[in-house]
Amino acid sequence: MAAPIAVAIDAPEIETAARWASAVAPHVSTVKVGLELYLRYGPEVISTVRGANPVSVFLDLKLHDIPATVAGAARNVARLKPSILTVHAAGGADMIKAAVQAAPDTRIAAVTVLTSLDDAALESIGMRGPAADAARRLAVLAVVSGAQALVCSPHEVPALRAEVGPDVQLITPGVRPAGADRGDQARVATPEEALAAGADLLVIGRPITRAADPGAAAASLAAALRRAEAAGRA
Numbered sequence: 220m221a222a223p224i225a226v227a228i229d230a231p232e233i234e235t236a237a238r239w240a241s242a243v244a245p246h247v248s249t250v251k252v253g254l255e256l257y258l259r260y261g262p263e264v265i266s267t268v269r270g271a272n273p274v275s276v277f278l279d280l281k282l283h284d285i286p287a288t289v290a291g292a293a294r295n296v297a298r299l300k301p302s303i304l305t306v307h308a309a310g311g312a313d314m315i316k317a318a319v320q321a322a323p324d325t326r327i328a329a330v331t332v333l334t335s336l337d338d339a340a341l342e343s344i345g346m347r348g349p350a351a352d353a354a355r356r357l358a359v360l361a362v363v364s365g366a367q368a369l370v371c372s373p374h375e376v377p378a379l380r381a382e383v384g385p386d387v388q389l390i391t392p393g394v395r396p397a398g399a400d401r402g403d404q405a406r407v408a409t410p411e412e413a414l415a416a417g418a419d420l421l422v423i424g425r426p427i428t429r430a431a432d433p434g435a436a437a438a439s440l441a442a443a444l445r446r447a448e449a450a451g452r453a
């Protein structure tokens with residue numbers, strides 16, 4: 220079975236994205252298209268990445284605007300049938316409800332606190348921290364408003380799970396294999412830690428796409444997760 224990994228194919232060019240998608244598709248469940256590609260290529264990038272690959276396509280646009288505008292945007296991209304579409308939970312209850320209503324066949328995932336933010340960065344934007352508390356508040360708001368998935372750091376998974384129950388999908392970026400460069404990510408954990416915490420889908424980008432062989436990197440992370448899962452069951 221494909222590993223519960225969404226590979227973030229944040230590439231400047233559609234040809235690179237297509238190459239990465241084909242390389243990782245045999246090993247992972249999902250490929251994530253974000254702002255970098257979508258703002259340049261629009262819907263074309265979704266069909267290109269989907270191609271002949273047996274993967275779900277996750278559209279990460281992090282919508283954040285007034286409810287009517289988000290509803291229109293969600294309605295438009297729902298036609299592309301992404302498995303998941305992201306919105307910012309901080310857009311508020313009415314905005315999240317508008318996205319859910321506008322895209323009934325797409326799972327709306329609410330981003331709680333970006334994994335690039337630490338407690339000091341949260342304070343600098345006037346948001347009451349620590350990050351774990353802010354993520355919990357936003358998670359509850361989002362789920363009450365109809366979000367079926369949440370994006371958070373692996374550190375917040377146990378608390379969010381306790382808060383929202385087993386049916387809400389918990390998606391975690393901020394995943395770094397031991398020793399990997401954390402880059403601009405602040406709240407990070409290893410893939411094994413994220414899985415053990417109870418994450419349902421791990422978003423991993425540069426540790427795979429910047430590897431010399433992205434297909435081999437995805438295969439090796441998928442195998443590590445399978446081993447961790449088997450050890451957890453034993």
Ligand SMILES: O=C(O)c1cc(=O)[nH]c(=O)n1[C@@H]1O[C@H](COP(=O)(O)O)[C@@H](O)[C@H]1O
Nearest residue numbers: 227253279332333334370392422423424425
């Ligand atoms: O919504 C996301 O996917 C997301 C939320 C978040 O809080 N942090 C975060 O890094 N992401 C996305 O997850 C991916 C992480 O990529 P890497 O840091 O390269 O593994 C990027 O595409 C980000 O846009």
